[in-house]
Amino acid sequence: MRNEPTETCTPVEISDDDIYEAMREMSGYLDITPGDFKEVYVRAFQHAVRRLTRAMRVSTIMTTDVTSVTRETPIRVVAELMAERKISGVPVVDEDEHVVGVISNRDFLAALGGYRSGTLMKIVADCLKGSGCLAVEVRDQRAEDLMTSPPVTAAPDTPIVDVANIMAQRGINRIPIVYPNGKLVGIVSRADIVNSSLIG
């Protein structure tokens, strides 16, 4: 997120007259101008928004029923699993449930297209040119051959805004949520953040 939400958020519009009237209602002399008070109010409002926004932790919106695969899972099985569950990425875990990488649609595209920025249309174009289905060449690979590693992860108590910032900066669509010991506990996607009341 390039703009902090608190910077773009306009507080309830309070007029100089509102402040003047409020000051009049309070007995005794207040040695502050309505203009200074307004500045205090606007800044305090931004702090409140920031505090409330940061109070929303990623653990409240993450999916805990995570589909994961192991290093040794054949990519055919990974693809079937992602198709079946209609998900665009899965974490790869070791025998202790520690997240060691992530496989997403993009990793498949890169593998099939032969380079990292592989796009679906590049693959379609190559197929149509008659060079055969590229997928056949990588048929025997395993999850660890395709996965992006090391994975970008976050702790359950990370503020949602921070997770959103990480996604934007790293250009990724999902982040596995792990306990401090590295064990997988959930996953959060861009859609989860969009659906959360944070940005609604």
Next chain:
Amino acid sequence: MRMDYFSKMKGASKSPPPVSGWEIFLSWLGSFLGIGAIALMNLEINGTSDTTFVVGSFGASAVLVYGATKSPLSQPRNLIGGHILSAIIGVAAFKICQGEVWLAAPLAASTAIAVMHATKTLHPPGGATALIAVLGSDKIHALGFLYALFPVGVGVLVLLVVALIFNNLWRTRCYPEYWL
């Protein structure tokens, strides 16, 4: 010169609302009692002819502690700390400059402001207290650093005690906002 430099001089906000007649009366009565207590104390010590111990800056403090009780400038920390620190600085400036009043006067006032800021004791009458240490009578000069304790220290203590007793008698007032 950028134009917004001059537009700053127009002022962007407006004057705070006036206070009620009742508030004005309370400010009048409180300051009368506060300054009155100091004047009586001076009368006991010096008699009617000499008002050395009624320091001019006490009048300025009365504006704050009886007329603007909510202001941070009016709180006990500022009232006591601001006066005593400024008094010490004023006496020191007079001694250091050895009678060069043209230098001692600005040095006393400006250093008092800086020190009050740094110690979170900003109290406008403190600037006057520092200046009076330089410009005051021979009797003030003769006191030396004692000036900070008497008349200044004792005087502001009287103002504080009267402010505590008086301001809290009324439903619309409470004092202080904080001590430290």
